[in-house]
Amino acid sequence: MLVMKNTLISCTVILIMTHIACNNGNPANKKYPDKTSATDSIINSAGNTADAAYRKGARLIAANDCFTCHRIEEKTIGPSYREIAAKYHFNEGNVENLSHSVIHGSKGLWGNKEMTAHPNLKMADAKEMVRYILSLDTTNKNTIVK
Structure with missing residues (x-):
């Protein structure tokens, strides 16, 4: 019984020391930071963090399956929304085509990956979604067309 108790205490001490060593005693070194991504922000706020002119598009994106393949800031299966916004000028022709x-x-x-069709979306809703995406341009090259 004493051996089991000493083993349990030793294991607990090792776990605590490992945790402290891995984090260097600093919570900022956690594997998963407390920082919320732009994608999480849009999802969790139902689009309310988007600019008011593009909020409907952000809400539609959050309500559909878009975040399965896309994120705002980082490339996943498909390009990030910021990459898309940087590639296409914000004009009605691009809104229509996209x-x-x-x-x-x-x-x-x-690239070679295929984007899934979304035939149940109305064209007006798809345009709102694309306008939101194109509004995310950070290269300052786009002229915003409403």
């Missing part, structure tokens, strides 16, 4: 790609799917614009 909305068509959202509804009918596309392949080859970003």
